[in-house]
Amino acid sequence: MPGARPIFYVSDGTGITAETIGHSLLTQFTETEFKSDRMPFIDTDAKAHEAARNIRAAGEAAGERPVVVSSCVNQDIAEIIAGSGALVLDIFEPFIAPLERELGKSRQPRVGKAHGIVNFDSYHQRINAMNYALTHDDGVRLDYKDAEVILLGVSRAGKTPTCVYLALHHGVRAANYPLTEEDLETDRLPAKLRPYKNKIFGLTIDPDRLHQIRQERRPDSRYAALDTCKREIAAADVIFRTEGIPVLSTTHASIEEISSRVLEALGINREMY
């Protein structure tokens, strides 16, 4: 019986672009079982020959022809990889000719441009945003004047990962504030947040799911009890509704989707790193 179909993400750079599009493609073929491997930094003929040998061997072992998703900019490398006998999908090739025609210019292939440091300014923005997220996590520092986003929600609704993602990938300074029991006793925003209302985005979550997440953290505590989760979520939702704060349920949303929705709702258009 043949094994899972071997997939290789091959690149002369990090391979992140190849893996991102490859993963998106494979999710559209749900009936096939895949086994994926990353082959980054294949930037010499010797490494390419070794990669091609390993790809061929994986195909023989699985009894299935491998699929290579390649973002190799160097054509010599690409040809060596093609010698592995795999089906090679070059993720740039189909788009280069139409872009060259449209822009009236030839591409200037450069390895590793996509995820190298393009300039120090954007690098700084990204790192500073990350420091901001970590120092303004979980209501630790309550100074929000430099925040671009303030995520609001009960504990474990998904605030921290979203703030970190917004910093890392968009250079956005995102703080988060956990609604405490005291905050939840009123129907209004905590006073210290009122001046920043236009930066606030609410996260809610299904109480059963929240219960499950909190159970993992502090099993059988009052904090994790389903009743507590229900009560806190209901109270938070009242605040969001009363104050007209945009809100998203994180129950079935990935960190990427939450982040995209937040940027869209707050009208922040920032390039992606």
Add this chain to the structure above:
Amino acid sequence: MPGARPIFYVSDGTGITAETIGHSLLTQFTETEFKSDRMPFIDTDAKAHEAARNIRAAGEAAGERPVVVSSCVNQDIAEIIAGSGALVLDIFEPFIAPLERELGKSRQPRVGKAHGIVNFDSYHQRINAMNYALTHDDGVRLDYKDAEVILLGVSRAGKTPTCVYLALHHGVRAANYPLTEEDLETDRLPAKLRPYKNKIFGLTIDPDRLHQIRQERRPDSRYAALDTCKREIAAADVIFRTEGIPVLSTTHASIEEISSRVLEALGINREMY
């Protein structure tokens, strides 16, 4: 004079895949100036018509035909967007037919599969890894038995963003330990790290660059002085060399590249989120 060429990343999901490959493509056309906009969650005909109007208007304003990088899975939406008159690059289309032939199966288009929650297990792994990174940042907690990676280096060498990236995108539990003045007085690994030597990866950085980064943080301090940076880096490099620890300079490396190199050096093969 025509303005910058308008680029739109259009998707019925988050658009992250479209933006990732679009950005990689555009870095290969360095002579053209682009102005990019994200249009995520275009999942109804009405939103698609509005998007098409905005794309057309941006082209007219700039005096340049817009380029759309699209990951729309829904073909009705894709056709409406094509009506904008832009050059549309569909990032899936070229690869679907060869994959269908190779796999002997038809695609099953589903919107938003790539960056939705595919299953709770991988979601948990990712979130737990993030909590791990935040609680094992900067030597705060010195219990490394569950770590898969321990990044070692002087303050501001790039450890924290790399740990967070590894957690967020690979679900890897990454701790980091800052080499203190005391640690740097010897040529060996701090005793508490010795049992975990096979998980350790060193980060170094050009002293001038470190000086520049620390200056931003604590201007004109002893911490930021170029002499301090030179001395600390030299001492850290001695430890890496003496102990045979794999090491990378972060001076010109992006967070993505550092992360890829770390995973490769430690032999960790984990799918990317």
